Amino acid sequence: MTSLWARYALPRLTDLVMRGSAQDKERARFVPLAAGTVLEVGAGSGLNIRFYGPAVKHLYALDPSREIWRLARRRLAAANFPIAYLACSAESIPLPDNSVDSVVSTWTLCSIPNPHAALREVKRILKAEGRLIFVEHGRAPEPGVRAWQDRITPLWKRVAGGCHLNRKIDDLLLEAGFRLIDIDREYSEGPRIFGFLYKGVAGTERT
Numbered sequence: 001m002t003s004l005w006a007r008y009a010l011p012r013l014t015d016l017v018m019r020g021s022a023q024d025k026e027r028a029r030f031v032p033l034a035a036g037t038v039l040e041v042g043a044g045s046g047l048n049i050r051f052y053g054p055a056v057k058h059l060y061a062l063d064p065s066r067e068i069w070r071l072a073r074r075r076l077a078a079a080n081f082p083i084a085y086l087a088c089s090a091e092s093i094p095l096p097d098n099s100v101d102s103v104v105s106t107w108t109l110c111s112i113p114n115p116h117a118a119l120r121e122v123k124r125i126l127k128a129e130g131r132l133i134f135v136e137h138g139r140a141p142e143p144g145v146r147a148w149q150d151r152i153t154p155l156w157k158r159v160a161g162g163c164h165l166n167r168k169i170d171d172l173l174l175e176a177g178f179r180l181i182d183i184d185r186e187y188s189e190g191p192r193i194f195g196f197l198y199k200g201v202a203g204t205e206r207t
């Protein structure tokens, strides 16, 4: 998308919406689990940076939107590890096989056009003992909420940077061959169609 909306307004709006205290609570719980060489997919405006702990040696921050990554600039100073920005889609990650210890994905799998391809890539670049740490929103358990998610997604994804409200994140992970080591499925604050979270840690089937 190259419209003015997608290019200029959406990155700023995303940054604003993603800065909430409810999101920070999840970031504070999950992002510190990352260690070693880390890839963050859909790094956005760098809102996770201040939550990484001392075990991180190097961060690859991947996001196809240079505009949103530009908003991360003032947050980079909080990091005491090197950060390399990768301006590309998670469907094709320019890193070697078995080269990354942790992958972090927060509120991103909803927006990737082909999440199956992205998860295949994540699995490829993770080391055998590597971990995928995720906080994602997606398909709700109640049929009534799900029906609204299905109804609204076709319009919503056009204005919200490709965001799908109705992806079943645990199934996507399992289909990609991940093992769910730890997963919580619950609502966060706010409207239920946006707020059903899948959060936890997954490993490759090799471990």
Ligand SMILES: C[S@@+](CC[C@H](N)C(=O)[O-])C[C@H]1O[C@@H](n2cnc3c(N)ncnc32)[C@H](O)[C@@H]1O
Residues within 6 Å of the ligand: 014, 018, 041, 042, 043, 044, 045, 047, 048, 062, 063, 064, 065, 068, 088, 089, 090, 091, 105, 106, 107, 108, 111, 112, 113, 161, 162
């Ligand atoms: C809702 S934002 C979340 C940003 C950040 N992860 C956070 O927690 O604040 C979704 C992000 O996914 C990114 N994104 C969209 N398509 C993508 C793709 N194909 N590969 C990787 N990231 C993508 C967007 O540019 C945006 O930064």
